[in-house]
Amino acid sequence: MSASVKWALYMTIKEDTMTLPLNTERRSKLSQRLKRSGLRPTQQRLALAELLFTGSDRHVSAEELHQEALSRGVKVSLATVYNTLNRLHSVGLLREVVVDSARSYYDTNLTTHAHVYHEQTGELIDAPLCLRPELISGLAPEGTELVNFEVIVRVRSRSSQAEG
């Protein structure tokens, strides 16, 4: 089998699983994951969790997830999407990345990593973070402890115009 055929096959399988909202085994696993975190696995939460946690790690805004849910036939309000993302974040199943006061992304990758944010395209990508933990915890003033920290490297495309 050629590489391109294998890739096409893989894409087909992945697409099939993505469009099966009632895959009972996956639903049951997600349901247990929500329960273990103290969240009641409502139908809407399960549907959103399925969109978030199926496939590879991703960054998604509330608006993007809302659009995605609607396009897959999940009837849910933007307010419910916000609420669900906040709950998932508060129990530690999602990480929130605030890139500016008007824009937050939710990250399914809970490992320690930095982000590179492209200001013009809005693209947020993961980057390795090599910092000694004591370097970061050393920044916490006496009598406090480190809760979390974010490293966001902001970039923009180089101007193509020659300067001067």
Ligand SMILES: [Zn+2]
């Ligand atoms: Zn990330």
